[in-house]
Amino acid sequence: MASKNTVLPQKSQWKSKDKIRIPKKLKLTLVGSIVPLVLLVAWQVMSVIGVFESHLLPAPTQVLERIGSLVADGSLWGHIGVTLYRIFIGFGIGVACAVIAGSVVGYLKTAELLVDPLIQGFRSIPSLAWVPLFILWMGIGEPSKITLIAVGVFFPVYLNIVSGIQGVDRKLIEVGKIYNFTPLQMVKRIILPASLPSFFTGVRSGLGLGWMFVVAAELMGASKGIGYLLVVGQNTYSPDLVLASIVMIAIFGKLTDSVLKGFEVRALHWQDNFGKQN
């Protein structure tokens, strides 16, 4: 009994502290970083006591040092800049083509009958299989890389737009019909907003694929970029450089996705979803 009494007040103190000091967002971030931090510490400890050999798996501190040295000699920003440039251009072209093709195919039945089987057929080709052709046609410069990224981004966005448009509730379409909406008004005022959620799903998975393909493109032949750093790391037997590049990709992949997620949350605040219950 006595011990219970002493424990209880302490507990409630903690609770009130939490509420006052830590804002909700920060708390979520903290909770989300528990597992990664534990893993990082474990990795570091294992490296220090010699379980992981440093020429195979260097310690986190060594990786950080490597990133630090890249920052110090100023080359890191150049590599990141080039990679980001490629992914933005490729992503932009891919999304733009997918929006146009997806809207037309989703809205017009005849367009679907004509074009969709072809696109579905192309989808089953792994985008990397195009690489030899792209290099043959466009050389190993930027155009072939950007085309590869655009092709990778195109398919998830296209598929989601088509299914988003075709999945718009017939009941909402009827409301538009009641007001004698023209096809253009129908698209603008009902179909587009209603298919926005699946558009965002497509765009976000498209961006993920974009990162995959930018690295693939840079692995195949580049003189700059994060993928190029990977190749350098491989050729110079420096796993710390490889890991540093991987960390960079993870950080920027996450950052760009967060930007998209930010847009998504703002544009879809009207949704009533399980995931948004708070």
Next chain:
Amino acid sequence: MLSLKNVSRTFNGGLAGFQNISLQSKKGEVIGLLGTSGCGKSTLLRVISGLDPDYSGAVEIDQEKIKAVHEKVGIIFQEPRLMPWLNVIDNIGFGVKQKTDKLSEAKAYIDLVGLAGSEKLYPKDLSGGMAQRVSIARALITNPEVLLLDEPFSALDAFTKMQLQDLLLNIWNQYRSSIFLVTHDIDEALYLCDRIFILRGQPGEVYKELTVDVQKPRTRGDEELAKMKGQILELLDLSKSEKGNQNEHNKVASK
């Protein structure tokens, strides 16, 4: 006003829908279409609204035959069908063509349906009754001469239902548009309608036309209405809907 001449619309090889319906509405009249499920009530409403152009016969509004959606017709569906990405006031103004006075008009209708103060809410935050009020306002804002209601209150709880029925009567008092009310709620039909058409069979046909000669606003427990309710129940013949059974036999046989 609105008139139907021998209108038919059937599906499933003539087993669903309705056939040979003729009726004529007077200005400002509330007409109820009553029947058990599957007798084509909602189909009839869709035909009148112009959403379903594949019918035979003639539907005319002011002697003008309609084959598509007519601007003098407004419809309120069973579900509110609000655009989830628009707030209350934008949902109400959804069908207004001119942008200039959209907001001020929508404001007026918000007060009419008793939603002042909820302008900025989104459909996910509305209760069923509030959402249906929004959809009533959205249908009224285009000043329809014929207002079609497809079981508009059937998804609501009993109290909200009564409130909205009174709201509908209020609106009718102000605007005197013709109202077609599809319902399976006999009390609702008796409380609101001047004339009631009872549909029966598959496909549905007008089985009986009743006139409700009680001054509005009516009291819900009115004796006359109670008598009529008994009469209607008898007409609907719920215990043994022979025609329906017969049709089911047909279905089995045709398989």
